[in-house]
Amino acid sequence: MPELPEVETTFRAISDFKGKIIKSSKVNNPNLRWKVDSNFESIVKDVRIEDIERRAKYIIFSFKKYSMLLHLGMSGSLRISDKSDNYFKKHDHVELIFNNKKITYNDPRRFGSIHLTEKLDAHFLIKNLGIEPLDKKFDAVYLNNICKNSKTSIKSLIMNQKNVVGIGNIYASESLYMAKINPLRSANNIELSECKTLVKNIKDVLKRAIKVGGTTLKDFYSADGSAGYFKFKLKVYGRENEKCFGCNEKISKVVQNQRATYYCKSCQS
Numbered sequence: 568m569p570e571l572p573e574v575e576t577t578f579r580a581i582s583d584f585k586g587k588i589i590k591s592s593k594v595n596n597p598n599l600r601w602k603v604d605s606n607f608e609s610i611v612k613d614v615r616i617e618d619i620e621r622r623a624k625y626i627i628f629s630f631k632k633y634s635m636l637l638h639l640g641m642s643g644s645l646r647i648s649d650k651s652d653n654y655f656k657k658h659d660h661v662e663l664i665f666n667n668k669k670i671t672y673n674d675p676r677r678f679g680s681i682h683l684t685e686k687l688d689a690h691f692l693i694k695n696l697g698i699e700p701l702d703k704k705f706d707a708v709y710l711n712n713i714c715k716n717s718k719t720s721i722k723s724l725i726m727n728q729k730n731v732v733g734i735g736n737i738y739a740s741e742s743l744y745m746a747k748i749n750p751l752r753s754a755n756n757i758e759l760s761e762c763k764t765l766v767k768n769i770k771d772v773l774k775r776a777i778k779v780g781g782t783t784l785k786d787f788y789s790a791d792g793s794a795g796y797f798k799f800k801l802k803v804y805g806r807e808n809e810k811c812f813g814c815n816e817k818i819s820k821v822v823q824n825q826r827a828t829y830y831c832k833s834c835q836s
């Protein structure tokens with residue numbers, strides 16, 4: 568599933584389209600997590616992309632009147648190709664057609680979405696989002712203040728999009744491992760000094776993942792439509808019963824809120 572670094576990588580791959588005009592669009596199949604607006608093709612026609620930005624795991628295209636809010640869901644990807652390219656892949660839901668290029672949204676599992684809205688900040692997918700993890704506002708004091716009043720586990724707390732956006736299951740496990748904090752601990756037991764270490768590691772892990780993603784950018788341009796998601800070198804996630812890199816203990820796996828959590832019982836306390 569695309570997490571924040573993958574979405575950031577996708578966003579960077581298409582950011583050159585800022586200022587370009589979408590000549591026309593084509594909805595091949597409107598059935599995504601929410602149905603694509605039936606007016607989509609008539610609205611997204613001869614419109615200039617005033618801005619492209621990433622917010623949490625959303626990529627937002629701003630036109631003069633409307634904003635287009637795109638989420639990659641579990642398996643969505645964007646493919647850039649020449650306009651004349653007739654290559655069509657199964658699950659190509661929406662196409663944005665430019666002067667000589669084309670951006671195609673492909674999503675086999677259909678958990679992604681594309682919305683058009685005139686009031687972006689009030690949109691139900693956007694209005695309750697917390698702050699960005701790479702923003703300066705996300706610091707030890709901010710995290711500690713939320714932790715103090717919460718009995719939920721620290722892992723659930725950092726994955727809650729109302730607190731901070733875009734930390735998915737994989738990077739939550741990785742950050743807690745790097746910070747040597749047990750993911751099952753109650754948030755109100757996490758001290759300020761630990762919040763400091765955790766915040767630093769969340770930022771480091773995300774930045775490293777984005778950096779690795781940057782090196783695979785060329786994949787976005789390949790006509791075969793390979794998504795360009797990268798293999799980030801994971802230290803704990805998916806390594807159940809394998810030896811911890813920090814000690815001789817085997818990595819444990821537990822299920823928290825229906826999500827797999829991986830951690831080292833010895834290194835993470």
Ligand SMILES: [Zn+2]
Pocket residue numbers: 811812813814815816831832833834835
């Ligand atoms: Zn260990």
